[in-house]
Amino acid sequence: MTEITGWLLDVYARPGEEGVILWLLDETGSERYCLRQALPVAFHAAGPPARLRQLWRYLYHRPLPVSLSRGERRELFSDQPLTVLTVQVTQPAAQPALFREVSRAFPDLTYFDADLPVTLHHAAHYGTFPLARLHVSVDEGGWIQELEPLDTPWELDPVPVGEHLRLLTLEPDVDPAHAAPTRVLARAGRASYDLALQPSRPLLVNLRAILERHDPDLLLTTWGDTWLLPYLIELSRFSGLPLPLNRDPACRPLYRPERTYFAYGQVIYRGQQVYLFGRWHVDAHNAVLYHDYGMEGILELGRVTSLPVQAVARLSPGSGISAMQMLTALREGVLVPWHKQQAEHFKTARELLRADQGGLVYQPVIGLHRDVAEIDFISMYPSIMARFNISPETVLKKPDQNNQSLNRWGSSAAPAIQALNSFPPSQREGGTGGMGDGLVPQTLQPLLDKRITLKQRLVELPAWHPKRAAYKARASAHKWLLVTCFGYLGYKNARFGRIEAHEAVTAFGRETLLRAKETAEDQGYEVLHLYVDGMWVRRPGASRVADFQPLLDEIVERTGLPVALDGIYRWVAFLPSRLDARVPVPNRYFGVFQDGSLKMRGIEARRQDTPLWIVQVQQAMLDRLAKARSAGELGETLPELRRLLRKAGLDLRRGRVPLASLLVSQKLSRELDEYRVPSPAARAAAQLEAVGKHLRPGQRVRFLYTLGEPGVYAWDLPDRPNPATVDRRYYRRLLVRAAETVLQPLGADEIGLWLET
DNA sequence: TCCTCACGGGG
DNA sequence: GTGTACGTGAGGA
Numbered sequence: 001m002t003e004i005t006g007w008l009l010d011v012y013a014r015p016g017e018e019g020v021i022l023w024l025l026d027e028t029g030s031e032r033y034c035l036r037q038a039l040p041v042a043f044h045a046a047g048p049p050a051r052l053r054q055l056w057r058y059l060y061h062r063p064l065p066v067s068l069s070r071g072e073r074r075e076l077f078s079d080q081p082l083t084v085l086t087v088q089v090t091q092p093a094a095q096p097a098l099f100r101e102v103s104r105a106f107p108d109l110t111y112f113d114a115d116l117p118v119t120l121h122h123a124a125h126y127g128t129f130p131l132a133r134l135h136v137s138v139d140e141g142g143w144i145q146e147l148e149p150l151d152t153p154w155e156l157d158p159v160p161v162g163e164h165l166r167l168l169t170l171e172p173d174v175d176p177a178h179a180a181p182t183r184v185l186a187r188a189g190r191a192s193y194d195l196a197l198q199p200s201r202p203l204l205v206n207l208r209a210i211l212e213r214h215d216p217d218l219l220l221t222t223w224g225d226t227w228l229l230p231y232l233i234e235l236s237r238f239s240g241l242p243l244p245l246n247r248d249p250a251c252r253p254l255y256r257p258e259r260t261y262f263a264y265g266q267v268i269y270r271g272q273q274v275y276l277f278g279r280w281h282v283d284a285h286n287a288v289l290y291h292d293y294g295m296e297g298i299l300e301l302g303r304v305t306s307l308p309v310q311a312v313a314r315l316s317p318g319s320g321i322s323a324m325q326m327l328t329a330l331r332e333g334v335l336v337p338w339h340k341q342q343a344e345h346f347k348t349a350r351e352l353l354r355a356d357q358g359g360l361v362y363q364p365v366i367g368l369h370r371d372v373a374e375i376d377f378i379s380m381y382p383s384i385m386a387r388f389n390i391s392p393e394t395v396l397k398k399p400d401q402n403n404q405s406l407n408r409w410g411s412s413a414a415p416a417i418q419a420l421n422s423f424p425p426s427q428r429e430g431g432t433g434g435m436g437d438g439l440v441p442q443t444l445q446p447l448l449d450k451r452i453t454l455k456q457r458l459v460e461l462p463a464w465h466p467k468r469a470a471y472k473a474r475a476s477a478h479k480w481l482l483v484t485c486f487g488y489l490g491y492k493n494a495r496f497g498r499i500e501a502h503e504a505v506t507a508f509g510r511e512t513l514l515r516a517k518e519t520a521e522d523q524g525y526e527v528l529h530l531y532v533d534g535m536w537v538r539r540p541g542a543s544r545v546a547d548f549q550p551l552l553d554e555i556v557e558r559t560g561l562p563v564a565l566d567g568i569y570r571w572v573a574f575l576p577s578r579l580d581a582r583v584p585v586p587n588r589y590f591g592v593f594q595d596g597s598l599k600m601r602g603i604e605a606r607r608q609d610t611p612l613w614i615v616q617v618q619q620a621m622l623d624r625l626a627k628a629r630s631a632g633e634l635g636e637t638l639p640e641l642r643r644l645l646r647k648a649g650l651d652l653r654r655g656r657v658p659l660a661s662l663l664v665s666q667k668l669s670r671e672l673d674e675y676r677v678p679s680p681a682a683r684a685a686a687q688l689e690a691v692g693k694h695l696r697p698g699q700r701v702r703f704l705y706t707l708g709e710p711g712v713y714a715w716d717l718p719d720r721p722n723p724a725t726v727d728r729r730y731y732r733r734l735l736v737r738a739a740e741t742v743l744q745p746l747g748a749d750e751i752g753l754w755l756e757t
Numbered sequence: 758t759c760c761t762c763a764c765g766g767g768g
Numbered sequence: 769g770t771g772t773a774c775g776t777g778a779g780g781a
Contacts, residue, residue, distance in 0.1 A: 115769095256769095263771055266764080311769095319769060358773065379767090455768095476768075483767050487771040494771080502771095532766085566768095578777065585776065587765075602776080607764060666763065677761050677780075737778095 001145065002138045004033060007131050007161050009217060010308060011122045012277060013039075013093035014250055020092055020118060021248065022144065023278055024134065025217065029164030032217070034248065034278065035136065037144040041095050041121050042088035043114040044073060044335060045106070052085045055106050059087060064094055073112070074334050076393045076439060076496065082335065084112070092118045103338075112335035116326060123306035124330035129153050130302035130309045131161055153303040154446050156453055168216035172197075176227040177693075178716045184228065188214040204241040207232070211244055218280045219245070220295070225283035225314075226271035229253065233274075247278025260698045263316060264487075267669050269698025273314055280309050287313040289480060296470050297477035304447065304481070317480040318488055321443070324481075325496045328443045337495050359532030360510040363584040364574035368745045369528060370631040371543045372536050372591070374566040375552065377512065379448060379479075380533035381486035383561050384508045386445050391438020392489065392498035439496055444485060451478040452562075509533065512559045519555050529574060531586055536572070543568060567593040571631035573745035575603070590742075592626045604738040611734065613661035617648045618738040625742070634746055642754050645739050649755035652728055652735065659723060662731060663715055665702045668695055680705070684714040691718060705730045 006026035013020050017036075024033040045055055052070075059066055067088045072081040087102070089095050099114045122128055126147050133150035151158050168188045172181035186193040186207070193210060195203055221228055229245065233253060236243040245253055254275040261268055271286045282298065284290045289297070290313075301312040305320040306327055312320060329336045377383065384390065437445070454475040461468050488494045490502030509532065516535050517527050525537040542548060548565055555563050572591025577583040590600035604610045605618045621641050628634050651657050666681035672689060675682045684703035685695045693716065695701055702715040705727040713721045732755065740751050 259769090261770060265766095265771080265773065268770095316770070318771065322770090361775090376768090381767095479768055484771070487773095489771090490773095491771045493769095497771090588776080602765070609763065669762070675762085679762055679779090681763080 003135070004138060005133070005135045005150070006031075006033070007164075008128055008134050009130070010278065010280070011119050011128065012308070013091070013118050014248075015093045016091065017093065018090050019143075020122060021277075022136075023247070024136065025161065025164060027133075027159075032215070032247070032278075033138075034142070035138055035144050036142055037147065038090070039092055039118070039122055039125060040088050040090065041092040041118065042086050043095070043099055043338075044084035044086050044112040045102070045109045046075075046082050046084045046112070047106075047109040049083070051106065051109060052083075055085055055102065055109065058105060059102070064098060065090060066098070074332075075112075076329070076334050076337075084335075092121070111338040113330070114338040116330075116336060117307065117311070117323070119306060119308050120323060120327055120330065123327055127152075129304075129306040131158070131299060132303075133159055153306070154450055156450070156457070158303075165218060166214060166216045167218050167220060168210070168214055170219065170221045170224060170228060172223060172228055176223050181227075186210055188216060200235050200239060201241065204232075204236055204239060204243055208241070208243055215247075216279060218282065218295075219276065221281065221283050222285050223283060224281060225273045225286040226258075229274040229281065230255075230272070245279075245281075246276050251277035253277075258696065260696050263318065267667065267698040268316075269696050270314065275310050280313075282310065282313045288316055289477075292480075293473040293476040296473035300474040300477045301481070304450075304478070317484040318491070321481050321485045321488055322495065324443045324447075325439060328439055329496070332439075332442075334439065339493070339495070358506055360513045360530055361532065361586045362527075362530035363586060364529035364536070364589065366574055366576045366584045368571055368573045368631060368634075369536075369538060370569070370571045372528060372538045372569045372572050373542070373548050374569065374572075375516070375535045375537065375548070375555070375563055376566045377516075377533040377559075378562040378564050379451070379482050380509055380512070380561065381505050382444050382448055382482040384505050384512070385486070385489075386441045386448055387560055388508055389438050389441050390489075390501050390504050390508070391440040391442075392496050392501045394438040395498060395501040395504050440485070440489065440501070444482070447478060447481060451475055451482065454478065512561055515558050516555045516563070519558050520551060523551050523554065525551065529586075534566070567595075567597075567599070569593055569599075570629075571634070572599075575741065575744065588741075590622060592628075596626055598622055598626050603741050604734075609664055609666045610738070611662050611664055611731070613648075613657050613731075614734050614738050616661070617644065617735060618742060620644055621739065621742045638743075638746065638748060641739075641743065641748075645735070645751070645754050648735055649732065652731055655723055657731075659704060659721060659726070662704055662726065663702045664705070665700050667700050668697050670697050678710075680712045683710040684712045686710075687712070687714040687717055 004024060004026055006024045009023040009025055011020055011022055019036050019038045022035045022037055024035060026033065045052060056068055059068060069086045071084060071086055073084050075082045089098060099111070103111060103114070127149040128134065135148045135150055136144045137146040139145050166188070168186065171185045173183045173185065174181050182197055184195050184197060186195060188210070193206065195206055197203055232243055233245070256273040256275070258272045259270055273286065274281055282295070287298065298309060298313045301320055302309045305312055305323045307315065307320065307323050326336050454471050458468065458471050458475065461471070486505060489497050489505065490499050491497050513530055513533065513535065517530060520527050520535065520537045525539045527535060527537050529536040537551070545565060545568065548568070552563055552565060569591040570593065573589060574584060575588040577585045588602035590598065590603060592598055600606055600622065603618070605615045605622070621644055624637050624640055624644065625634060628637055664680070668681055668685055672682055672686055678686070680703065681701050685701045687710070688695060688701065703712040704715065704721055705711060706713045706721070706725045707727050711727070713725065736752050736755065743751055
């Protein structure tokens with residue numbers, strides 16, 4: 001028997017084999033072990049007893065060894081235990097095919113635990129997760145006989161794998177979507193190799209030598225999913241020269257096709273993916289939010305979701321939160337439904353009318369305000385779910401029927417909302433994440449706790465501290481999980497979703513914000529604006545953090561939810577609608593905090609489709625405003641802003657603005673033939689289509705506005721655009737518009753005239 | 758004036 | 769392997 005202590009890299013099932021494969025990195029960092037372990041994987045079927053007996057006979061006579069048993073299980077939405085037929089296999093890799101067959105032969109039965117990733121079974125069974133510290137006992141045949149996890153996903157400072165994790169980066173010299181790469185740069189530790197792509201023989205020989213010499217645990221590429229790995233694999237196949245991208249020789253790289261889907265209110269494109277076995281492949285350009293939280297965030301997501309690192313890198317946070325909920329269910333012995341078969345409860349017409357209210361949004365007081373404090377609820381919706389135990393299975397439980405007091409929403413409000421008034425938040429029990437909580441709050445609570453601790457650490461650590469960046473990335477990864485968790489409640493295909501729970505959360509949110517508003521008004525504040533989970537308040541004489549502390553404390557007392565002072569503005573400007581200057585809009589504003597930092601929302605500089613040059617000019621103007629010590633000094637900045645703008649106008653006229661800074665980048669929302677009105681982005685995409693470059697919905701297209709038809713020039717066309725064709729008047733309009741946004745609150749008008757000489 | 762299309766928010 | 773809100777602004781018919 002061999003004893004090994006180390007970090008878990010991966011768990012997966014090999015076709016045709018018993019149990020699962022585990023890759024372990026030992027604690028000295030010198031060895032990688034490929035081990036095997038038994039893992040029983042089971043799914044359950046429920047239905048009429050006669051049909052279950054038929055299924056039993058059907059499975060009994062099949063060649064694949066399965067063990068069948070009858071039993072009772074808990075189903076989330078029912079108080080009664082459910083009788084199920086449990087089908088267990090010893091070859092986890094065989095389960096998907098077996099289940100497909102069964103569900104086709106017996107489509108009338110209800111299935112549970114049927115389509116879970118094998119890592120979830122392993123996590124639920126053994127308490128594992130990627131990069132978990134494990135102690136294992138291994139027999140002579142390489143089978144794990146005992147496994148003991150030495151930490152949990154909730155460890156704030158797990159023993160760092162750090163330098164032990166060997167990294168190889170591969171990077172082509174140019175973006176393959178725009179030009180044909182000629183070289184690829186490989187780096188491992190201090191070594192770096194510049195390899196020519198042609199001729200291919202030495203390329204493959206060298207790459208193979210590099211892979212064998214460094215034996216990386218992580219292959220970090222740019223465009224590795226969408227181009228480099230498929231290219232190399234094809235090259236290797238064609239030439240017959242082996243290229244050991246996988247560490248596990250028994251497996252071949254796994255391809256997943258490109259796809260386009262709709263989520264978060266927009267079309268999202270995810271390129272083709274290449275998964276490796278025995279080592280991780282992450283393509284920084286095809287990974288979700290890589291720019292936001294990087295590898296550190298991906299590893300954190302792996303730890304808390306227990307999904308494989310290669311998967312979390314490419315999955316939306318929605319699947320992460322979904323995996324966590326399934327894990328909670330598995331551990332609690334609650335059945336995980338196959339797909340989502342939970343229909344919304346029938347609604348009366350009146351209920352439909354009030355349904356689907358979102359967050360509370362006020363119209364701000366237009367104009368410039370000084371000494372305004374912004375108070376935000378921390379992770380408001382997740383906090384509400386945890387605090388008030390809102391979960392798909394708890395939300396329809398009848399509240400105390402004796403209490404018939406009318407609430408703000410009238411008598412048609414959902415029971416959960418009545419419960420809100422029956423139980424003032426500050427007195428209500430529960431929501432502690434302990435036993436007896438709903439599935440969703442139980443899943444959320446440790447996440448909320450960990451995120452808050454991470455953020456506390458960030459406040460305590462000095463700016464130079466080396467751990468800061470990692471904490472920041474991890475906190476950011478958590479943020480996304482928490483944000484999507486709320487949306488997932490209302491998603492019709494979520495396994496553990498229910499629209500009523502979603503509505504209950506927003507109802508609690510509105511009530512919470514209203515209580516905060518009342519609290520502020522009771523303390524003599526003027527409330528300038530409310531937005532979903534934030535509040536802007538002002539009171540003469542209150543301008544320091546300590547002045548607002550009593551208000552914060554009282555809000556926590558009255559709502560039961562955590563709040564934070566986002567900051568105190570020296571001044572903040574709420575902008576009017578462009579279409580009607582008398583109408584305020586809820587989310588267009590900018591301001592400067594007391595520490596001199598800027599905050600802006602909804603203006604040009606925040607938009608992804610604003611040309612870089614426009615962003616830079618607007619940002620420069622805002623930076624200048626931020627230098628004013630007080631709102632009173634803002635007027636004095638006008639001459640300098642005027643100079644800035646004139647110079648920008650002159651740069652444009654004289655052709656001194658780099659074309660690349662004038663590029664607009666927009667996402668295609670549909671296939672080209674589906675446009676009823678061809679948008680500029682669609683016209684640019686059509687130009688690319690004409691030269692054989694097809695773009696899918698969700699992909700970005702970069703273009704310039706040009707004179708004449710079709711009015712745009714796609715940046716990725718083979719020929720460089722002629723600078724003389726740039727539509728300068730159009731860019732001038734964009735410039736004036738962006739300047740107006742900034743200057744409007746200062747009372748400056750006729751901005752266009754500033755550009756005349 | 759109406760229609761279509763693209764973007765943001767969270768921290 | 770997944771969140772089909774909702775409002776604003778821009779541009780063209």
